[in-house]
Amino acid sequence: MRNHSGVILLAFVILVLGICRAYGAISAATTQEIEKVNEKGPYLGIIVPNMFEMNPLLQSPSFVADLKVPYLEYFGRRFRFGKVENEKVIIVMTGLGMLNSGITTQLLLTLFKLKGVLHYGIAGNADPQLQIGDVTVPQYWAHTGLWNWQRYGDGPNDELALESNGDYTREIGYLRFSKFQNGSENGKTVDNFLNNVWYQPEEIFPVNGVPEVRQHSFWVPVNKHYFDVAKRIEGMKFQRCVNSTCLPRSPKAVRVKSGSSSNTFVDNSAYREFLNSKFNVTPIDMESAAVALVCHQQHIPFIAIRALSDLAGGGSAVSNEADIFASLAAQNAVDASLRFIALLVPQLEFLHKAGSDS
Structure with a gap:
């Protein structure tokens, strides 16, 4: 009976240790x-x-x-x-x-x-x-690495993808790649398929805020x-x-x-x-x-x-x-x-x- 109880206890300890490792518990x-x-x-x-x-x-x-x-x-x-x-x-x-x-x-x-x-x-x-x-x-x-990379053909006045949901914004500003290229044809700047990237604020969830209700911070x-x-x-x-x-x-x-x-x-x-x-x-x-x-x-x-x-x-x-x-x-x-x-x-x-x- 004692041996049986010992086996059960050992199995329980192994199970608990396994759970701790699996779920990252301290x-x-x-x-x-x-x-x-x-x-x-x-x-x-x-x-x-x-x-x-x-x-x-x-x-x-x-x-x-x-x-x-x-x-x-x-x-x-x-x-x-x-x-x-x-x-x-x-x-x-x-x-x-x-x-x-x-x-x-x-x-x-x-x-x-x-x-x-x-x-x-x-x-x-x-x-x-x-x-x-x-x-x-x-x-x-x-953080200046969170971007909304705009579709080619859209411009600064066009709505960004998911902007209406509040996920992205045009408030901060953008980088237009064609301003930094050397190529030209017939005296005109060559269009750049990379278009624009718009800088975005981070979504944050302050400790004193409502859980899952985001705020934004740039x-x-x-x-x-x-x-x-x-x-x-x-x-x-x-x-x-x-x-x-x-x-x-x-x-x-x-x-x-x-x-x-x-x-x-x-x-x-x-x-x-x-x-x-x-x-x-x-x-x-x-x-x-x-x-x-x-x-x-x-x-x-x-x-x-x-x-x-x-x-x-x-x-x-x-x-x-x-x-x-x-x-x-x-x-x-x-x-x-x-x-x-x-x-x-x-x-x-x-x-x-x-x-x-x-």
Whole structure:
């Protein structure tokens, strides 16, 4: 009888474990580790796209890893715990692109108790008035890779497919491909079968909204308080040389109006100029808007710091831009982020104390 009961119990355990694996449930052991971590929270989340951008932070004397729980691995992500400038932080790498960044940000916000999110990395530059190595802090981010690609033969005054359902809109604007072609016949511009792409806002579902009732968002603002704090890093001095190759001037930090993200590595001067003139974009990357959108829906304070590694599409006086200066830009982004955290911490402590006294 005991053997029979043991077999039944073993079968039940195997079944439960199988269900947990099949449905992605968090194991009991992982849940306990997360609970222990959250008892020490809340944390500032630091989200980084790639390892070469994260390594300068991990190697910095400003980062002190937690001795008891240095990291937790879950769903292909490694969440590192420690302190930066005496602020408790969780550092996580996303990987390339909008999907990876959105998933990682949502995991971070779902699993851990956070007070805010800092995202940093390198980016292409759409503003020729700035230089490689400069550090930018945009006030707004947009996902500029969500398009409605218009049927050939239709024009700006024609209704877009599914526009009447509210799925798409012409409010934001469009890119007309024929404006960027060289071909002509009999003195007239050759028609372009690619026609127009219309830029679209994201559908979002805020945590305090009605489930399955969408809202739309194109420009996502960073946290106002974080943006105010970032003004104080504008006087920083940054590295300007990689070995014997130096930039014309020392890089600077600057707050800018907007940045854009999409699943596209932009190395095209015509598209760079379009983004800058149409949307007043400075940094162009592949992750920030995804992080911004998730934080916006979850009402988590957010800011992104991006150092410029190249003038997208070329055209600067510096040759082999990204190949030479990506490491310098990554270090400048880390230096700016460390300074930002150092400035942010006393204010967070003051706000927390004021909230406790009220």
